Each structure stands twice: as C-alpha cells, then as structure tokens.
Amino acid sequence: MASHATRRPEGRKRSMAVPLLAGVLVLLLVGQLVATLLGVGPFAHKEPAQPEPEQPAVQETRVEDAAVAPSEQAEPAPAPEPVYDPTTDPRNAEFAVDPNRTEWNFDAPETKTVYLTFDDGPSANTQPVLDILDRYGIKATFFVTNINPEYQDMIRECYRRGHTIGMHTYSHDYAQVYASLDAYWQDLGMISDIVREQIGYVPCFIRFPGGSSNTISANYTTGIMSELSQEVVAAGYQYYDWDASCGDGAEHTAEELVEATKADTAYGYQSIVFLAHDGAEKQATVEALPSIIEYFQSEGYTFAPLDRSTCVPHHGIGN
Numbered sequence: 521m522a523s524h525a526t527r528r529p530e531g532r533k534r535s536m537a538v539p540l541l542a543g544v545l546v547l548l549l550v551g552q553l554v555a556t557l558l559g560v561g562p563f564a565h566k567e568p569a570q571p572e573p574e575q576p577a578v579q580e581t582r583v584e585d586a587a588v589a590p591s592e593q594a595e596p597a598p599a600p601e602p603v604y605d606p607t608t609d610p611r612n613a614e615f616a617v618d619p620n621r622t623e624w625n626f627d628a629p630e631t632k633t634v635y636l637t638f639d640d641g642p643s644a645n646t647q648p649v650l651d652i653l654d655r656y657g658i659k660a661t662f663f664v665t666n667i668n669p670e671y672q673d674m675i676r677e678c679y680r681r682g683h684t685i686g687m688h689t690y691s692h693d694y695a696q697v698y699a700s701l702d703a704y705w706q707d708l709g710m711i712s713d714i715v716r717e718q719i720g721y722v723p724c725f726i727r728f729p730g731g732s733s734n735t736i737s738a739n740y741t742t743g744i745m746s747e748l749s750q751e752v753v754a755a756g757y758q759y760y761d762w763d764a765s766c767g768d769g770a771e772h773t774a775e776e777l778v779e780a781t782k783a784d785t786a787y788g789y790q791s792i793v794f795l796a797h798d799g800a801e802k803q804a805t806v807e808a809l810p811s812i813i814e815y816f817q818s819e820g821y822t823f824a825p826l827d828r829s830t831c832v833p834h835h836g837i838g839n
C-alpha cells in the first residue's frame with residue numbers, strides 16, 4: 521500500500537508537469553513567432569546593414585583567363601562612337617547655296633586633277649562605290665536623286681565620308697522635269713528638302729539630267745535649257761556638266777567602261793570632271809571603278825571632290 525500511496529502523488533505530479541511543460545513550450549513558440557513577425561527575434565530575416573564588399577574582379581580572374589587576354593582586363597571599355605552630326609561640318613557654310621556668291625572658276629587647276637562624279641544614286645551600288653573610294657583614299661561627288669528613296673540615308677553617309685553632295689533631280693523624269701520652268705523648280709525644291717534633311721543644308725552644286733547640252737528637253741519645252749541655265753546661276757547655284765565619261769549611261773561590261781574611259785580622256789586635260797553612275801543598274805561601273813582609278817593614277821592625276829574653286833565644265837546649251 522505504502523508503495524502504492526507513495527507512487528500516486530508522484531504519478532499525479534508527473535501528470536501535472538506534462539501540461540505545464542507543454543504550456544511553457546507553447547508560450548515560447550508563440551512568443552518566438554510574434555518576435556519573428558516583428559523582425560526582432562534571433563530567427564528573423566535581416567538584411568545586412570551594409571552589402572558585402574564586392575571582390576575586385578581581378579581576384580576572381582583565373583590565371584588562364586588573365587593569360588589569354590591581359591589587355592582586355594587592363595583597358596577600359598571603348599567609348600561608343602558619337603553620332604555624326606552633319607550640321608557641325610565646316611563645309612556647310614562654304615557649300616550652301618547663296619545668291620550673293622557669284623564667283624566661279626573657269627580656269628584649270630595647276631596639277632592634273634580628276635573630279636569623279638556619280639549620278640542617279642543613291643542606290644544599292646552606292647555603298648560599294650564608297651568602299652572602293654575609301655580603299656584608294658579618294659573623295660568624289662554624288663549628284664543625287666530620289667529614284668530609290670529607301671537609300672536616302674546614304675546621302676548623309678557619302679557626306680560623312682568627305683564627299684561632296686550635289687543635286688541631280690528628285691524624279692529624273694525628263695517629261696516631268698522639263699515640262700516647264702515651274703516644274704523644274706518644283707522638282708529641285710523636292711530634292712533640296714531631302715538633301716537638307718540628310719546633310720543640314722541645300723548645296724549650290726547641281727547637274728541637269730542629260731546635261732545642259734541635252735536636246736531631249738525640247739520635246740517638252742522649247743528653249744528651257746537656255747532659260748534654266750541662267751536662272752539657276754542667278755539663284756546662287758552652279759551647274760556642272762562633264763569633261764569625260766566612262767560611257768556607263770548605256771549598258772556595257774566593266775572592260776568596255778575602262779576602255780571608254782581611256783578613249784575619252786586621251787586628250788589629257790589638266791582638269792577632268794568625270795561622269796559615272798551609282799544607280800541601281802550600274803554594277804559594271806562598280807566593277808570597273810578600281811581599274812578606272814588606277815588608270816588615272818598611272819596618268820599622273822590626283823582626285824578631288826567638287827568645291828567652289830573647281831574649274832566649272834559647261835557644255836554648250838542644246839535647247
């Protein structure tokens with residue numbers, strides 16, 4: 521009995537201790553949960569007060585990486601190339617059309633000079649022409665049209681690379697351009713807007729479709745070239761015909777274009793404004809261009825873009 525009596529209180533004690541212990545544990549857990557939610561307890565997630573200092577990149581570089589490209593590690597990344605702004609180009613003030621500037625040169629330069637000129641572009645052939653000119657370090661002149669409007673931005677690219685921009689016409693459609701004096705001026709205004717958009721100003725250099733000696737314009741307006749040739753000069757423009765051509769106005773092989781160039785320049789003029797085309801169908805001109813350039817070099821010529829001091833070539837008026 522005694523053992524029975526002594527066991528019972530112990531048993532009762534034990535049975536009371538279990539809920540007590542459980543209660544304490546529950547309180548502790550609830551307290552911890554509240555503390556965690558408030559962000560103060562030992563298990564609360566805390567952002568570090570300061571980010572871990574980053575290891576310098578060089579310490580993470582493995583030896584073999586450093587051995588492959590040490591210069592890349594040492595040099596800063598190259599700055600992006602600034603966007604070309606044609607309005608800051610110093611040629612603008614010199615080449616912009618200006619009715620008050622009426623001085624033009626009709627005397628040949630002192631050294632043998634070829635002024636390569638490309639008509640009827642820009643087109644898909646303009647880029648390869650530019651690349652060939654760059655390869656030889658040559659500046660030329662582009663008399664532009666809007667025949668292929670998707671290449672308008674090549675006008676800016678030609679100018680950016682140091683070539684002169686002149687205006688040929690917007691439509692290059694003889695029936696439209698030579699329909700009347702007003703029609704010509706309207707067309708010139710439209711190509712002027714495009715060129716101004718691309719290079720920031722309207723240049724003084726123009727070339728008539730067919731040249732000033734063309735007679736096809738007589739089909740549309742009798743005497744229009746006589747009047748236009750005076751009107752454009754009075755307005756501050758100058759028109760440039762040409763002294764020689766590779767003959768690419770018609771369809772020829774590259775070899776034929778080179779031979780035509782040699783035949784057409786056999787007179788050995790001191791100054792040659794040379795007609796070629798960078799229109800869409802002129803792949804043969806692109807193919808012939810290196811040989812044409814090397815031919816002129818072998819004859820002692822240097823190359824220059826048109827400017828206000830260039831010896832102006834005028835054909836006789838044909839209509």
Ligand SMILES: [Zn+2]
Nearest residue numbers: 639640729730
């Ligand atoms: Zn043309």
